[in-house]
Amino acid sequence: MASSLFIFFLNSLSNFLPLSVLSATVLEDLATLTPPPDFTTTITTNCLHNPLLRYCNNTSSPMNITEIFRSTIVASHLCNESKNPNCIDSFPKIRIHSRPKTAALYLSFDFFWKYCHLTVVEIQLGNNSLKSEFPTNALSCAQIRTLDLSYNQLTGSVPVQNLSRLTNLTHLNLSYNWFSEDKILNTEFFNRFNASSFIHSGLLPDVKRYKMRVLVLLVVFPIVVILLCCCLGWLCLKRPDYLPRTCRRRSHKFTSAMIDAATDEFSDQRLVSKRSGVDIHRGTLRDGREAKIEVYTEKVSKEKRREFEEECEAVLKLRHKNLVKVLGWCNSRNLRALVTEWTNGENVETWLSSSLASSWRRRLRVVMGVVEGVCYLWEQWPEITFDLNTSSVLLSDDDQEPLISQFKIGDGTVHQQIYSTLDCFFWR
Numbered sequence: 001m002a003s004s005l006f007i008f009f010l011n012s013l014s015n016f017l018p019l020s021v022l023s024a025t026v027l028e029d030l031a032t033l034t035p036p037p038d039f040t041t042t043i044t045t046n047c048l049h050n051p052l053l054r055y056c057n058n059t060s061s062p063m064n065i066t067e068i069f070r071s072t073i074v075a076s077h078l079c080n081e082s083k084n085p086n087c088i089d090s091f092p093k094i095r096i097h098s099r100p101k102t103a104a105l106y107l108s109f110d111f112f113w114k115y116c117h118l119t120v121v122e123i124q125l126g127n128n129s130l131k132s133e134f135p136t137n138a139l140s141c142a143q144i145r146t147l148d149l150s151y152n153q154l155t156g157s158v159p160v161q162n163l164s165r166l167t168n169l170t171h172l173n174l175s176y177n178w179f180s181e182d183k184i185l186n187t188e189f190f191n192r193f194n195a196s197s198f199i200h201s202g203l204l205p206d207v208k209r210y211k212m213r214v215l216v217l218l219v220v221f222p223i224v225v226i227l228l229c230c231c232l233g234w235l236c237l238k239r240p241d242y243l244p245r246t247c248r249r250r251s252h253k254f255t256s257a258m259i260d261a262a263t264d265e266f267s268d269q270r271l272v273s274k275r276s277g278v279d280i281h282r283g284t285l286r287d288g289r290e291a292k293i294e295v296y297t298e299k300v301s302k303e304k305r306r307e308f309e310e311e312c313e314a315v316l317k318l319r320h321k322n323l324v325k326v327l328g329w330c331n332s333r334n335l336r337a338l339v340t341e342w343t344n345g346e347n348v349e350t351w352l353s354s355s356l357a358s359s360w361r362r363r364l365r366v367v368m369g370v371v372e373g374v375c376y377l378w379e380q381w382p383e384i385t386f387d388l389n390t391s392s393v394l395l396s397d398d399d400q401e402p403l404i405s406q407f408k409i410g411d412g413t414v415h416q417q418i419y420s421t422l423d424c425f426f427w428r
Helices: 002-016 024-032 039-049 065-081 100-107 110-114 136-140 160-164 207-237 256-262 302-315 348-352 360-380 414-427
Strands: 093-095 122-124 146-148 171-173 271-275 278-284 290-296 326-331 336-341 393-395 402-404
Touching: 024 065, 039 065, 065 100, 065 110, 110 136, 136 160, 256 278, 256 290, 256 326, 302 326, 302 336, 348 393, 360 393, 360 402
Parallel strands: 093 122, 122 146, 146 171
Antiparallel strands: 271 278, 278 290, 290 336, 326 336, 393 402
16 A cells, blocks of 8 residues: 555656656755645645655654655655666665765755655665764664665764664664774663674774784783883982982982992093092082092902991981081992082181181181081090091181091091191191
8 A cells, every 4th residue: 555655656746847857967956946836735645645654744843845845856866876676666775885975965965864765674875985973864764674884984973872763673784984982882782783783893892902902911011011120120229319219218328320420430520639548539419419429449348348338327427517418328349439518618728828827716716616526526426537637627618617528447546636637727
């Protein structure tokens, strides 16, 4: 019955439509076409014979005769484009493969999909390089059983909720598109179809990408971790000054690599003085501070190196205005060094030869500073001895405060050194 009504409708329409209306160029002139005078009567008659037609059940808005007219024309052309065997008898399939311009054209006719014929059960729009989001207009054909959108460039998300309403849909192909990853795998809708419906669509995990992730996790990631551990180990052992201070176990312990970097590998430009067993260099630490680095050239035993470190730890605790501040030390197998703050002021020996030392009041002030420093060492740190002479006492830049700058292992001659040094202040 429905088929005979559809034939009657097309025969009636062809009686008053000119041949030019059925030409392919009409699709370009739809905007100027208007329905024939008797078209409303034809539509009304069709609805009386078949109330299930889509334009008869459009209760949401008044019947648009112009849209229905244009939709009928587009349907006639689309039927021919899809190579249906008998476009008058039925309209079961829309097949437009490998024709990008044609497919995009018909998808743009919203009014056709709005009044999609009930006889259409298969829509195939594959391999058309469509660059858009999912063509939701095609879902207006709620009775379809097959939908093929493969080999396109569709993007965005898949309207799973709308697709789920197509209860007759049994074959879906969204493969080879660029859809965004979605939770479609966890939906009941996905279980209706085979995984082959979503190959390289962006909805399934890419096998190659999955293998790459496995490769990264099993091979690359461990290698990166090992390299990072090696780098971190090297920093901890060789250059802990590159680490944050909170991560350094002993911030006052310098390594030989740190001393090399601070002195430009003991360049001649950094060498300040040389004397028996000790080379003094001016170094620049990584934080920008200037430091005096006393390098002990004498080779000693392991026991002596252990004693040296104990003495350095004790010297590090000295806190007095007349003592040079100790910053740290190095006690490796090939290098022993004491690092103290750098003072640009001259030593007492040079100062006594200048006119600034002519005042007895200034000399007395320097002597009192030295005595205060010595008393602090005797009273608070009797185990620490020092090398006291006019060349080892420095004067600070700002207030000419004397600073005892050299410490050493006691040899029982410290008292005599003090007396001879103090004599120089008054009789030189």
